[in-house]
Amino acid sequence: MGRKKRGSAARTVFRLVLLIGVGVAGFAGWRWLQDHPEHNPYAPLKLDDPVGWATSQKLVALRDDITECRAVLERSSVSYTALPETGEGACARPDRTQLADFPLAPATPAVTCPVATGLEMWKRKSVEPAAREILGSDLARIEHMGAFNCRKISGSSSWSQHATANAIDISAFVLEDGRRITLIGDWDEGADKTRFLQRIRDDACGIFATVLSPDFNAAHADHFHFDQDARWVSVCR
Numbered sequence: 001m002g003r004k005k006r007g008s009a010a011r012t013v014f015r016l017v018l019l020i021g022v023g024v025a026g027f028a029g030w031r032w033l034q035d036h037p038e039h040n041p042y043a044p045l046k047l048d049d050p051v052g053w054a055t056s057q058k059l060v061a062l063r064d065d066i067t068e069c070r071a072v073l074e075r076s077s078v079s080y081t082a083l084p085e086t087g088e089g090a091c092a093r094p095d096r097t098q099l100a101d102f103p104l105a106p107a108t109p110a111v112t113c114p115v116a117t118g119l120e121m122w123k124r125k126s127v128e129p130a131a132r133e134i135l136g137s138d139l140a141r142i143e144h145m146g147a148f149n150c151r152k153i154s155g156s157s158s159w160s161q162h163a164t165a166n167a168i169d170i171s172a173f174v175l176e177d178g179r180r181i182t183l184i185g186d187w188d189e190g191a192d193k194t195r196f197l198q199r200i201r202d203d204a205c206g207i208f209a210t211v212l213s214p215d216f217n218a219a220h221a222d223h224f225h226f227d228q229d230a231r232w233v234s235v236c237r
Contacts, residue, residue, distance in 0.1 A: 167227035205236035
């Protein structure tokens with residue numbers, strides 16, 4: 001009988017120690033998440049935070065929540081203008097968000113807020129650091145070929161993401177030292193320019209729903225296509 005009591009007491013102590021250990025580990029994990037918001041799915045997205053495990057999930061959520069999307073821009077100190085709704089039918093544009101200080105040329109077009117957020121994150125987390133690290137110069141501007149185009153996908157009956165300006169085509173990058181890197185001329189150049197373009201393409205795949213590059217087909221030989229389609233699975237080619 002004494003042995004049974006001692007055995008029961010030992011099991012009780014073991015369970016207590018186990019519970020304490022689980023509690024300590026849980027608290028440590030919670031504290032770690034507070035210090036690493038990029039991995040915390042419940043922490044509000046800020047574009048200055050590193051890209052982490054939860055970043056893609058947070059970006060996906062913005063596609064259905066324009067109010068929160070614009071709140072992300074505001075808490076990340078991104079200047080923008082919310083333009084009036086326009087268009088109708090398949091080409092209706094209820095979300096027209098125009099970045100104010102983004103280095104796009106020609107003039108910065110109005111896009112959906114999720115695309116605007118993706119562009120700002122891509123610039124901060126990929127294009128600017130890659131330009132400095134690989135090419136040894138700061139970025140001056142990014143050149144584009146347009147965002148809004150009320151049309152269907154070529155050879156398809158489906159509407160393009162361009163029809164609602166939920167997409168943008170990027171063609172070139174100009175550095176502060178004057179160099180201009182183009183997709184049509186430098187994608188297969190084989191040295192630093194190619195490495196730069198391929199790195200920023202790969203980085204974009206964690207930010208946009210669709211990334212199409214010269215590796216996809218001849219129609220994209222001169223530009224990146226980025227969009228924030230509502231699908232859950234990213235397309236990266």
